[in-house]
Amino acid sequence: MSRDSPAPATGPGPGPGLVISTTPPILSFLVSASTDPHLSKDLQQTASKLSSKSNVPYRAIRALWVASRASTRPQLVKLFSGSGFVFTSPKPREKSEELKARLKELAEMSERNAYAELVKDITPRKDSAPEPFSSYKDQLGFGLHVVVTMFTGYLVGYAAFRALFSHSPVMNAAGGILGLVIGMLVETLIFIIQASRYDLKSSSSTSKLKKDQ
Template sequence: MPTSNSNRVGLIISNTDSIRVFLSGAATNTNLSDELRHKSSDLLSQSDVPYEPLRALWFASDPSTRPELNRLFSDTRFVFSSPKPREKSEELKARLKKLEEIAERKAYQELVKDITPNRDVAEPFSSYKDQLGFGLHVIVTMFTGYLVGYAAFRALFNHSPAMNAAGGILGLVGAMFVETFLFIIRSSNADADKTTSRKKPKFASSTIKKNQ
């Protein structure tokens, strides 16, 4: 049986009728010292008594009048003191608070994942690698257009240098138009993906409200 009194040390036992009878007799026993008689009176009013002073009283009592130990401690039970709660360090408190905040944030994100916009939509040319690749692609396309136009005009106009150069420039301009057209298509597709990802949460939110 646990008790909240943590000031007691040593073995604690419950105060039974046989112990109370013994303590009552010891409190009025003139053969005992005043200290032991006062101790007996104090223990008599308690619901739990420590074993050490009770044992001292038993040994100091007259063997002819004191009860046997097995009869004295019959029906008794041990009383255990509750340990003092362990205090958490400030570092542990801060760590637990941080973990609690992370858990709450994850739980919130899991709760609203169907009604929040998707932030993973990639922006076109958002990285240096994409920009460099696009620039090289434009240069190669324009150079290819120039060569195609130059070769075509050279075959048509009988190796005229001026017309060959004009054909190359025309092919270069055509390649620029093609690349611009492809860039517009890619940008439109990216904007369409963004619009779809933004409209989808609203639909999900309205569906949730209807279900509620």
């Protein structure tokens, strides 16, 4: 019996499948198969093409070995001795333009958040309430208001004591001083009320910010 089975009319099926590295026994077998008259022209051409490759499909070598004569072909174990599997990395998946834009946006957002976290202790909060009398205009306005109130209190006290003690300049002056002190106390009370409102508003803003976080 000169051969195991009739040679196929065509080469191996589509797709390389498992790929192995070429060794001297495999190369010698491919060279002899490329000129073997018992093989079809397609198989001879396949063997000739594979003989110049460093990696060959196992399916093609198997088809050539099966179609070759048993008396001339090498043992299958010796043929694949020393050969190893060759694995190819899959082609990287291309990212869509929308995905690239989204990833870029997320990276920029992450950088902004990291920068904001880094400088949060040295930059003022945008949503924080302004401190009372923090500007020059507020301070000047409050100072003028205090002067006017104290002056008005002095005049009112002076006029009141003059009406009561018309012939006593000392009492008239004492009444003016009393009115001035009362005006100062009124301004102090107003300042305390404004400061309390600011503290209450600041506490509310801080509590809301913590809840949002």
